[in-house]
Amino acid sequence: MKKTNFRWVSRIVIWSLVLSTVFTLVSSAALEEAGYVLAFGVLIALILLGILFDMVGVAVTAADETPFHSMAAHKGRGAKEAIRLIKNADRVACLCSDVVGDIAGIVSGTTIAVVVARVAVDFSVSALVASLVVSGVVVGLTIGGKALGKRAAIESSQDIVLFVAKIIYRKNWLFAKISRKPMS
Numbered sequence: 001m002k003k004t005n006f007r008w009v010s011r012i013v014i015w016s017l018v019l020s021t022v023f024t025l026v027s028s029a030a031l032e033e034a035g036y037v038l039a040f041g042v043l044i045a046l047i048l049l050g051i052l053f054d055m056v057g058v059a060v061t062a063a064d065e066t067p068f069h070s071m072a073a074h075k076g077r078g079a080k081e082a083i084r085l086i087k088n089a090d091r092v093a094c095l096c097s098d099v100v101g102d103i104a105g106i107v108s109g110t111t112i113a114v115v116v117a118r119v120a121v122d123f124s125v126s127a128l129v130a131s132l133v134v135s136g137v138v139v140g141l142t143i144g145g146k147a148l149g150k151r152a153a154i155e156s157s158q159d160i161v162l163f164v165a166k167i168i169y170r171k172n173w174l175f176a177k178i179s180r181k182p183m184s
Contacts, residue, residue, distance in 0.1 A: 046107055
């Protein structure tokens, strides 16, 4: 078993603080004067974000790096990035499933509180009833979505890892191109 890398843990804690602050600020700003459509849109976006990142975390842990070595030998785009993702599966899964996925879940909880307060006031409904209904729907969608996402991630792990790796490849290519551009 590997030793705990306290530097990695410190970095992930800092990333968690930064990302949770950004998610909370963005969702709060979006909800400040939002109607129900936008509020539920923010909730759905948070749920989907949590599901998608959870899928990536599971796919990276389930994927086999062997096919990517063949792709890398043939200079396939994203192959080296896929190998790097798989070799760092514990960190990628932590970042995707725990950091982004959990933050999305927590921020969706605060979003639920805003929606519940509005529903209770606007429709003269008990806050308890509104809370039970809204949080029940959100929890059901989140858990059901993650269950479906995990199955898809396991069955299509190679495709998902390659998709993410190609995004990383394109990002790296773009930044390399920008950094080589001469200043005029």
